[in-house]
């Protein structure tokens with residue numbers, strides 16, 4: 046930062062802003078007209094913010110309590126101006142808000158931008174470009190802003206190429222004026238019909254008048270309806286208007302998957318216009334898990350940080366709640382543990398869960414797309430809000446070993462094999478790796494469906510629920526798997542015939558091998574036993590009943606929440622040639638083989654080897670012997 050004699054300060058954009066600006070200027074070319082929607086949206090937010098602040102500090106409104114947004118253009122100078130009398134910004138706010146992307150998770154987001162236009166456009170859709178959209182149409186932008194309650198104004202100027210300057214300026218009253226110096230190829234926007242059309246399309250619902258300057262009696266002419274959309278009758282609102290309001294409140298580009306517009310009347314009174322988005326926002330799993338619903342009181346914006354308004358497992362909802370019962374001067378602190386807010390919350394949850402249940406049944410296809418985006422968040426509700434557990438469990442969908450698409454728990458249960466008493470699942474990081482797990486082999490052979498649990502949250506809700514419809518949820522990597530009771534699709538010739546004399550002898554030698562392995566491995570394992578769940582792999586690891594699932598243990602270790610895991614049970618496949626050969630030689634030294642089997646099972650589990658050097662030595666020795 047350098048200060049010159051004219052008090053002009055030069056600042057560089059945060060690196061992420063630079064990359065974002067490149068993409069905004071180029072990739073979003075076909076949707077350029079949204080620059081105006083973004084700037085009007087910011088102006089409206091600034092008016093909302095000041096209206097709230099003025100509830101406790103009325104002097105902030107000195108100079109005019111009516112809010113409005115003014116547009117004007119000059120064809121000769123090639124400028125378009127958007128001016129508001131909202132909160133305005135201090136010098137620090139100008140530098141901070143228009144030079145960085147302050148939102149959490151941003152660097153992560155920008156690092157995902159690939160330079161591939163198509164992909165980037167959809168990512169930006171989750172993010173919203175906001176103010177930076179100005180550079181889609183302008184090669185220079187200047188912003189003059191004066192914070193309500195302050196005397197000085199500041200001017201911010203940039204060509205969007207890496208840096209910006211800030212210097213003192215003058216402005217008659219509070220608010221912000223943004224002047225866009227339009228690019229040669231953006232002259233089309235310097236026309237009243239074009240501007241009027243864009244405002245009508247995207248910003249009709251903005252609750253403040255948006256006026257365009259001009260000559261004659263009709264001017265300044267109001268271009269929008271300027272009525273809060275949620276206060277209007279459903280019959281007066283078309284789909285496009287609902288969509289545009291969604292874009293405004295959510296700051297995203299996708300379309301809503303569901304729209305709930307309602308009015309609750311009774312003990313308490315409130316209106317709601319709530320949306321379920323189509324796309325997962327990039328910060329859905331940010332640790333603060335905050336909801337972004339906007340709370341209004343009698344049409345005055347209060348806050349979008351009212352955590353009690355909606356449980357965190359519905360934090361993907363966007364939209365507005367407007368209460369008639371809360372006092373206008375409600376402070377954000379008063380909203381905590383507030384009985385009115387609690388009632389709104391419970392009504393809202395009921396409504397949303399009801400809508401989801403309806404859609405799950407009637408629009409099964411789009412419902413699974415919803416589930417794919419937001420299911421992992423809804424699953425949190427199963428253990429956070431036990432009162433909704435039953436309904437939420439019905440809403441759950443899973444990928445499984447037996448089907449292409451998604452399956453509900455009810456459908457899983459309906460398709461269970463004769464003799465099957467549990468709902469089987471396997472948990473891990475991704476379906477592809479899980480599908481190759483040795484523990485699934487016996488289930489696959491019998492055609493028993495196993496659900497994939499690939500969301501970290503699965504490790505929490507499953508133990509808290511334990512069952513569905515009286516059927517226990519059972520991990521295929523934990524406890525004994527007595528599959529013999531289940532009538533499967535196994536081919537006749539693959540069935541074990543335990544009665545033959547040969548097999549009896551084989552069983553005895555395998556038993557001897559189990560004992561030898563147990564001795565060789567000592568405390569490295571909890572036990573060694575014959576497996577019922579393996580068909581083609583020689584061995585695998587499983588957790589004992591009542592012990593922590595192996596995947597959860599790995600997760601906790603990764604997050605340094607657990608130092609030492611419990612020893613596992615090594616299961617061996619009596620039908621495998623390697624095990625048969627070892628069993629024939631059980632009287633010999635099985636130590637190397639025992640550790641190689643154990644390490645192999647660990648590798649398949651994706652677990653680090655505690656003694657990689659020992660593993661390499663044994664491997665080398667076995668290979669040398671095999672070749673010699």
Ligand SMILES: Nc1ncnc2c1ncn2[C@@H]1O[C@H](COP(=O)(O)OP(=O)(O)OP(=O)(O)O)[C@@H](O)[C@H]1O
Nearest residue numbers: 087088091133134142172173174175176177221296
């Ligand atoms: N007209 C304005 N008046 C006052 N503050 C403004 C105005 N325009 C922008 N700001 C400030 O600059 C910040 C950044 O704006 P920007 O549009 O980039 O992001 P945003 O509105 O927070 O979110 P999004 O990127 O999703 O639009 C705003 O949060 C606001 O604090």
